[in-house]
Amino acid sequence: MTDTATLETRATRDEKARKAFVSTLRRHVLTATAERMRSHYDEVAKPAFERANGRSPKDGPEVHKLMKPARDFRFYSAVRSNAQEMVFGSVIPTVERSLEALAQDGRALRADSSKTAGSLTLNPELSVPRNVTDIEVHRAPGSYHTEYTDDDVAAGAVYDAAIEVFAFRQFGDNLDDIGQTMSNYVRCKYPQLDPKRILDCGCTIGHNTLPWKQTFPDAEVHAIDVAPGVLRYASARAQKQGEAVHFKQMNATALDYEDESFDVVFSSMFLHELSNKDIRGYLAEAFRVLKPGGLLWNMELPPNSAMQPYESFYLDWDSYYNSEPFYKGFRDQDYRELIRTAGFADADYIEATVPRYTFMTEEQFRAAVDGPTQFDGQTGRMDPKGTRWYGFGACKRKAIEEAS
Amino acid sequence: MSRIPRMAESRRNRFFEADGVDELLSMVLELTTEIATLRERQYVTERVLERHGIAVGDEVEAYAMTDADDTRLEAERERMLSTVLRTLGVTPKSIDENDLEEGAGGSPSRDRAA
Numbered sequence: 001m002t003d004t005a006t007l008e009t010r011a012t013r014d015e016k017a018r019k020a021f022v023s024t025l026r027r028h029v030l031t032a033t034a035e036r037m038r039s040h041y042d043e044v045a046k047p048a049f050e051r052a053n054g055r056s057p058k059d060g061p062e063v064h065k066l067m068k069p070a071r072d073f074r075f076y077s078a079v080r081s082n083a084q085e086m087v088f089g090s091v092i093p094t095v096e097r098s099l100e101a102l103a104q105d106g107r108a109l110r111a112d113s114s115k116t117a118g119s120l121t122l123n124p125e126l127s128v129p130r131n132v133t134d135i136e137v138h139r140a141p142g143s144y145h146t147e148y149t150d151d152d153v154a155a156g157a158v159y160d161a162a163i164e165v166f167a168f169r170q171f172g173d174n175l176d177d178i179g180q181t182m183s184n185y186v187r188c189k190y191p192q193l194d195p196k197r198i199l200d201c202g203c204t205i206g207h208n209t210l211p212w213k214q215t216f217p218d219a220e221v222h223a224i225d226v227a228p229g230v231l232r233y234a235s236a237r238a239q240k241q242g243e244a245v246h247f248k249q250m251n252a253t254a255l256d257y258e259d260e261s262f263d264v265v266f267s268s269m270f271l272h273e274l275s276n277k278d279i280r281g282y283l284a285e286a287f288r289v290l291k292p293g294g295l296l297w298n299m300e301l302p303p304n305s306a307m308q309p310y311e312s313f314y315l316d317w318d319s320y321y322n323s324e325p326f327y328k329g330f331r332d333q334d335y336r337e338l339i340r341t342a343g344f345a346d347a348d349y350i351e352a353t354v355p356r357y358t359f360m361t362e363e364q365f366r367a368a369v370d371g372p373t374q375f376d377g378q379t380g381r382m383d384p385k386g387t388r389w390y391g392f393g394a395c396k397r398k399a400i401e402e403a404s
Numbered sequence: 405m406s407r408i409p410r411m412a413e414s415r416r417n418r419f420f421e422a423d424g425v426d427e428l429l430s431m432v433l434e435l436t437t438e439i440a441t442l443r444e445r446q447y448v449t450e451r452v453l454e455r456h457g458i459a460v461g462d463e464v465e466a467y468a469m470t471d472a473d474d475t476r477l478e479a480e481r482e483r484m485l486s487t488v489l490r491t492l493g494v495t496p497k498s499i500d501e502n503d504l505e506e507g508a509g510g511s512p513s514r515d516r517a518a
Contacts, residue, residue, distance in 0.1 A: 017444035074419040078426055081417045082433045089410055096408045112409070141409035148407050321417050363429050380450075 011094045011289035019165045020092045020392040022083060027168040029079045030382060033072075034314075040072040041310055044238075060304060060312030064320070067313065081321055084257050085376040086373060091161035092141065099149050100159075106153040109236040116244035120235035128226050131273060131326065139323045143185065144204065145227040156205045158234020163207070170382040171207075172358035174241075178268050179208030181357040181389050182299045183215035188369045189352075193295060195219050195263035201252040202270035206234035206245060209298075212266065219263075224250040253281030260291045270301035272330040279330065283342035287396060296344070302353070304331045307377040313382060335392045344394035351392040353379050416491070420498040434488045 011019065015139045025085045045066050049057055057063045067073040095102065098286055110120055128145045136143050140158070147155050163175055171177050186193065200209040203223035213221045223245055225231050235247045252270070265286040271279050281332055304312045312331075319328035336349045353375065379388045418426050451462050469477075 012450065013445055014441050017441040018437055020444070021440040024440075025433065025437075075429075077417065078419045078429050079433065081419075082430050085411055085416075086433065086437065088412075092408050092410055099407065136412040138412050139412040139414070141412050146408075154408060305427075323412065323414060 015090070016092050019090045019161070022086045023165045023168045024082045024087065025079070026166060027084055027384065029076065030168075031384065033076045035080055037070075037072040037076045038310070039066070040070050040278050041067060042054060043175055045070060048301040051290060057309045059309050060307075060316050063309045063313035064316070076078050077317070077321055080317070081139075084322060087162050087165045088139070088141055088158065090165055091158055095154055095157045095161065096148075099152070099154055102153050102157050103149055103151045106232050106236040107146070107151050109239040110232070112239060115239045116242055117243040118235060119246045120231060121246070121248045122228050122231065124228075126226065126249050129251060129278070131275060131278065135325060136323050137273060144230055147229050151232060152229050153233040153236065155227060155229035156231075156237070159230060160205050160207070160233065167382065168384075170331070170384065170387060172356070174210075175207045176211050177356045178299050178389055179359045180215075181354050182266065182268065182297060182391055183212045184357045184365060184371055185352065185354045185391065186295065186297060187215050188366055190295065193263065193293075195295075197262045198222070198260045198264040198266065199224070199255075199257070200289070201267045201286070202273070203234060203247070203264065204230045206238055206247065207403065208268045209234070209245055210238055210241060210243045212264070213245055220246070222246045222248065222257075222262075224248050224252060224255070226251055243269045252256065253278050253285060254284045255289055257289045259288055260294075263291055263294045265290055265294070265296050266298070271298060271300055271302075272324065272327045276329060276333070278342060279333075279338065283338060287343040292396060296339070296342075296396070297391055298393050299389055299391045300335075300380075301327070301331055302351070302375055302380045302390040303335050304328075305334065308376075308380075311375075311377055311379075311381075314377075339394045340393070342394075345397060348394045348397055349350035349392070351390070353388040353390050355386065355388050365392060411490075431488050431489040434490065438484055438488065 041063070046056065049066055057066055057251060075131075109115070131137075132143055132145050140162070142155070144155050144159065146155060160175070163171065167175065172180065196219055198212045198216065198219050198221045200206070200212065200221070200223040203209045203225050204227075206223050209221060209223040212219065221244070223234065224247070225234070226249065228249055231247045231249055235245075238245045238247070248256070252267070267282075271282070274282065283296070301315055304316070307315070316328045316331065318324040319326075319331075335351065336346065339349050340346050351373060353373045355365070357365050360368070374388060377383070378386050380390050381387065416426070420426050420429075450460060
């Protein structure tokens with residue numbers, strides 16, 4: 001293995017141009033086209049509804065029903081659906097052409113112990129759950145688990161390249177803003193926590209895992225997922241970026257870790273991919289493996305109960321049209337109740353909306369950490385004018401542990 | 405034959421009542437991608453040539469195509485058409501079928517093509 005070998009997939013000039021265009025298309029539909037749809041709601045659809053019903057639309061589903069016949073909704077939805085397909089279409093040929101080379105690069109990086117002390121532990125006995133195998137999540141061809149060659153990393157390579165196109169720079173230069181924002185929030189908000197052992201559940205390629213190692217360099221960082229291809233890629237990617245992380249193939253609803261063995265259990269954009277049963281299974285496991293005084297912190301989409309009807313409708317679009325069958329069901333839940341059911345004390349529930357760490361200075365971020373929780377059109381939504389990520393969880397207090 | 409599928413197997417969303425409009429929009433978007441890609445290549449090519457002191461405008465206008473040029477460009481046109489027309493023959497999902505049952509969770513197999 002030479003230092004010149006990388007996981008980069010050597011896109012041709014035309015493939016690079018195609019990716020750039022699809023990324024621009026994504027930005028256009030989520031800004032200009034979305035604004036046009038919003039204007040139709042404010043100026044036409046909502047006033048008409050109010051005249052007919054003597055009240056405003058009460059929730060997301062009512063706005064959805066109202067907007068469905070509107071041409072602005074149809075075009076927004078059709079262009080967004082196409083852009084989603086085109087994201088994958090713009091990256092898959094490059095990955096496919098490099099399939100064996102990528103697998104070899106991954107093997108070499110993972111074997112190079114001079115890079116980091118990280119590790120990869122796969123479990124061929126683990127059955128990949130149906131929420132991954134039976135659904136083409138985000139309309140990803142082959143979903144996130146399919147393997148195409150020995151030691152395959154294709155699912156991870158496609159995901160890595162696809163989210164770069166998908167995010168039109170809104171996830172930061174290393175696609176890690178969510179992890180950077182959430183780990184630095186914990187660092188600033190809970191300075192006494194000083195975590196020594198951190199677990200990231202549902203990590204895919206570990207892009208939001210590595211920031212935890214960067215934010216807490218002395219901590220031992222573990223990350224799990226159910227799919228082997230994304231984990232192989234994640235481990236190689238971490239090696240390449242010089243961050244020691246222990247990746248394991250494991251189901252978050254049945255963690256193979258001891259009780260009270262982590263200071264932080266984290267997840268990002270994970271719960272909305274799970275059935276209600278699995279959400280509760282994961283949260284119960286998180287409670288079990290957290291040390292007394294440890295922190296559960298989930299970056300997620302904000303709950304519908306906190307959002308205005310139009311914002312609920314806007315965010316829930318994915319559930320109807322982007323192969324996200326659990327998305328709305330999750331967002332309709334009472335997150336506080338979920339946390340309480342997992343064993344945490346109601347008083348220890350926490351939630352916050354946090355602006356993006358990699359888009360501001362440390363001073364600006366510190367000021368924002370102490371700011372109010374805000375639910376509006378920029379919460380949980382990729383917006384070049386400003387985005388706030390949402391997080392919720394709980395602290396596992398020692399007293400609670402002793403009482404249980 | 406491709407080893408990694410290019411599109412999800414589950415049925416495509418459909419948003420327009422008039423038959424074919426969804427497919428036409430896909431074609432327009434793919435076509436626009438093709439044009440954007442081409443323009444980028446042309447832009448880069450002209451910048452590279454300028455770096456070597458060659459301003460290409462007049463020579464491009466006067467260029468005479470060879471048989472080999474024709475063969476290569478015909479293959480490129482075929483590839484472009486198969487991309488632009490990729491949605492023809494794909495069964496769409498009607499807008500009503502997109503409705504999601506209310507409440508937590510849905511059927512994991514809901515989205516599968518019949």
